[in-house]
Amino acid sequence: MTEQFLVIVLRTLIVSGTATAMAVLVGFPLGYGIARRSFRGRTLLLGFINTGMGMPPVVVGLVVWVLLVRSGPFGDLDLIYTRTAMVLAQFVIATPIVVGFTTASLQALPPRLADLLFVLGAGRMRTMWILAREAKLGLAATIMAAFGAIVSEVGASMIVGGNLERSTRVLTTAIVTETSRGEIERALVLGLILLGLTFIVNLALTIIQQRR
């Protein structure tokens, strides 16, 4: 039983960790660009992103399922009911959160900070790095919010992963399964593990965030 749980925990970490990492890789630069540049339609775009932050995972799961299912436009990729499909769905859920929080964190910095870095001689990459360091409180919170949102979602993982015991079952879908089987004790243990896992990840990020 312990080994079974350990496998599910590791799978959960891999799926949600990969999706968070991908969302950060895409979302940080996007958020940076939106925060730093002014362009036509910027407010509308931010409106869409902020709406996306509250997107129901089950709807995302359904859309990704329609795209990846064998008869769907990307059915040939044979990704449905795989961990990759789960990562993709969680990536879609996490990205608007990362973009929205990153934009807000960078916009909260003093408006002239980027100008200051320019006149002090910082290049584009250095400016991005220094601004990210200055906004680290907000950016660490961004990662926590994104990871928290996807590690705890059940709808998308269930739909695109199929909750297959040996390949796509993660902590949330395992809790659903055990509860439906009447194994309330096992479901509660898995729930505690999920809480503990989220706590450990968030604690690590909080330590980085609060470091002076």
Next chain:
Amino acid sequence: MDVSLESVRVERDSRVLLDVPSLLLRGGRTVAVLGPNGSGKTTLLRVIAGLDRPRVGRVLIGGLPVNASRVAYVFQEQVFLRRSVRDNLELGLRLRGLETKERQVRMEEASRLLGVTHLMDRRADRLSGGEGRRVSLARALCLRAPLVLLDEPLEGLDRPTYSRLLHELPQLLAAFDATKLLVTHNPGEALRFAQDLVVLVDGKVLASGEKSDVATNPHVREVAEALGYFVVIRDGRRVAIPPGALRPGPGPLDFMMDIDEVIDLVATTEIAGRIGEVHVHVELPTGSEPPARGDRISLHADRFFELK
């Protein structure tokens, strides 16, 4: 190092912010850019620093295109990293590739001159207004850039700090061998700090040159007003009167003033009122009997300039 602007035009949302066909700022001088709010002063500074790009035209610093490494900039707002004063001073020196020893020498020199040595380990973003202003100046001056741009360096300071920096800043700037370009809407600051003046109104340079030439030959109403002069019409002629040149009593160029307010400043008395539609204020000589609100008194100007 000379700074020249050639056919520079800056626009935003189809509004012209700056339109300068030609302007030369002579190297090694302290130049004050004077003008009312929204006249394009900060835009001029930002274009010279390379922060904003003109739609057309070019800016040359020492004959070469704008390069941030030759510019130091003191912003109107206090902008700091959330780190120590030392880190904030060191950042620019680090970014410009200076070695540790040289960085230390420059930081020590600038912090000593600006009197911020005791603040080096404090968080820069938590300093008071006056302390922050000094640190901003130290950060800019330790770069030893050939061109130093200062945007309203004394704005928003409390009275004692303002008075102290007003006195110290010209000496501090003189200690650094650079072209200094200072933006202000305060004519008193401009006249105190600068050797040359540029008067900017609605994005256009209406006057530029040596301070004494500009101040004694304001040409037009906008320049006179930017210099803080009272502009009044007398016998169909428009004349500009510098503040302090209006005195009670009759004289060769005299006016009638309607008193709106008599202000007791304890050590002196100031009267505020109107010459025609123009609001003026005059300091009364010590010991003279102050008029009452609603009185009409005679004033004369012992210095004035005729305008076009």
